[in-house]
Amino acid sequence: MKPVVLLAAVAAAVSLPSAASWSSARAAKPVVCAECVQANLQHLASDALRGRACGTEDEHAAAHFVADTLKRYKIAPAAGPDSYLAPVWLHTPTAAAPPKLTVTAGPDAVTLTQGQEMIALDPPVSADGPLVTVVDAKAAGDVKGKVVLYDSPIFDPPGVQALRQAGAVAVIAPANDPLLARWGQLAQRPPGRTRISGVESGRPPLGTLIYARAEAIAALRKLPPAQARLDAPQGPPRERTTYVVLGVLHGAAPDADRHAILLSAHYDHLGVRNGVIFHGANDDASGTAAVLEFARILGSGKTPRRTAYFALFGCEEEGGLAARAFMAHPPMALSDLAANLEFEMIGVDDPKHPGFLMLTGWDRSNLGPTLAEHGARIVPDPYPEQDFFARSDNYQLALKGVVAQTISAWPIPPTYHAASDDLAHVDLKLMDQVIGSMVAPVTWLLDSDFQPAWNPGKKP
Template sequence: MKIVAGCGFRSIQRLLAVALLASVVDAGAQQGWVVRPEWVRAHEEFLASDALAGRGSATRDEQIAAEYVASEFVAYGLKPAPGMSGMIQAVDVVAPDLDGKATLTAGDVSLAEGTDLRVLFPSGVGANGPLIRLAAADAPQANIPRGSIVLLTDLPPNTNGLRNSFFLRGSGAAVVLFAENDALRAYLAKNPHPHQLMRLDQELGDTTPLPATVAAVSATAMARLLAEKPGTVATLTVHALLAKPRKTYNAIGYLVGSDPAAGTILLSAHLDHLGTVSTPANGDAIYNGANDDASGTTAVLELAHALAAGPQPRRSVLFVCYGSEEAGELGSEFFGKHPPIPLSQLVTNIEFEMIGSQDPKMPKGTLLFTGWERSNLGPALKEHGALVGPDPYPEQHFFQRSDNYQLALQGVVAHTAAGWGTPPTYHQANDDLAHLDLGFMTGAIQSLVEPMRWLATSDFKPSWNAGGQPKR
């Protein structure tokens, strides 16, 4: 063996590792690709490590995760997407910060922050619009007049109202109000400073409405607001402090297909999580996010690994890991506004979310596929060997709660493949490597390799079923 002068032992190790990987890739291309459990574990050990401090949205730790994903894309032989010089899409975001002296007035009602009003997630601007009443169960499908101030009523028992309100953040509503209850107070006791939602820095000419401000009011104040005549004009006044500029990061790799007219497949996940909290749970302040969504990121990485190692597909494939999903799906929102290829050329999008554990309601080894009944994509993948099946939690509206939804709203047939829909570790400090089912993860990814290869080489184009495409 010829050794380059000055090349140390670690460099020799790297050269040997590259040679070994090349032989594995060649064997995989010849004999059928095998997803190695040690590869799955290696991604998780880095992405979900304490060193990355939970990969908080729009933080340096998220950037490190994005750089890791991008470096793996390079190692697999992927190229920058059209129009990009590298594999990182840096996105300007705004994290509004208020002075804590907001007020809300409507008719004879006047509320002040710190007494009857608690601003939880601000857009950073005030609002002036009509009061509208909306039952929480109707929030996912509600058609809200732009600029409205929504009174969210009939919250399900033992819920804090946050999840119900989030369905309305991108609806065009200016403000969403709900009554403070014991569940919200318990949540805020554990999270005295709720995970701050952000928004994209609004670009010149962008008329997209800002996300709604989410606030809680006392039960007495809610009763007074509900006593006002529907349509009464309400005014929220806030005082925003100067916000420090921040960025979030999308990692994007591109596998070039042989037929430019055949379209492009998008395989995606989100690489951020919740970061750290000020109040540790059993001494642990880091929300590692091993399942949410380092597991989905791992799926994207290993599918890129497999497809890049085989024959060139007919269709191109974009592999994207978004930043700031936890802060309001900002990475995917920006991608949807600035795609490296026209969205009209996207054949489909499959998002991978929390595939780190088996859902007890699903057949053994099977991922749930959100919005199964909305298009013909899930059944087609299952027919070609993918271990996927209908989502058993329609009441949870998972289809609307992941990055796929941003593109689905724009007409792309886009779904999410997930493991356990509501695992005990969801948004908890124990979402770590020790609580992953790596065997399930590996098997699920393996089952997707050949179906993805089929999708990338066939002329099958997924389509929405009647009434399946969501509307804004």
């Protein structure tokens, strides 16, 4: 799951549906192959795949493993003629030198360097403007063309965003403790967004965002009216490839392909950092193993009425890159997708709803409550302030109108994006339990004429 800069306080717990609401579905559901789930999870999260970092040979090996598994489970290829793999070509900027911000006021100057006094996120090659100090974003006045020192007494990402959208060349904000804890990781980010071949960015350019340490903010405060210049020289782009892995089980109904269900997950993770493998067992080998298990069950059973697609995306951790490519060039008409269920981080139990899964954006559509009525052990997302609905690959589809939501267990466990996200910290019994609870509802969905729909005013 893609990270955010600041984790907010946990919301109040939600009420859980009664066991009676899914007892009949449990009695009818096919048996989950616990050995299959475990074997697929163990391979994806093994030392051999070295954390499956975006665009690496390790991620490619994971993609080929997923494709081979879909073939073994009698799922047909859907990425192209006789192919499960759709390549996605990536072009990532590189830094020729660490970005620097130089602020001068007559003979006085303050210099901030990337990874030391500051972290500049997605900096342009160069930018400059007069430095102005703003304490309240709502009363900032005209900031267009200026470098804003946002000296707010609180950590205020919405205020920073508002200043950038108002035309500030750059916004300098104090770094909070969560940012400081990830300082080294953030300093290693490329100096700009990765470009995907054949895909428009879809994002209007904004002024760059600079987080600075407290001592740097204090030095800037002392300066008289000053001029600021940001320099971020770039080297040749880093060329990489990732894959969308796509399989299909065509339904039996004459119009099966026009009412398809897409089951998805992402198979990449963070790779190797400072010699340590970040295995990504929970994030998101667990979700990938779940989708593969649905493929095994559906591929070995009676053909459903609706068509089922199985999509596994690479490079989710760097901004949903493969999913964005999939959206730009889908192999089916998006209007033919009735719904998308993304499976993300289902291997660690959440103490707020033990034994249950959560569905992001629960109140946005009729999908979650209907699946719960048919046996799914899912509840509303108890962390609405985290906006998990927009932080996984489902969001790319939702923006195009498809009812697309993510199913997760605990989206902020202690192992999140940590080296401890390994096989030893995944609850296999929980995975078998929650996957098992979803089989009958997913099977019902594929055999029904139910139409998932956005609730009024809730379509993104």
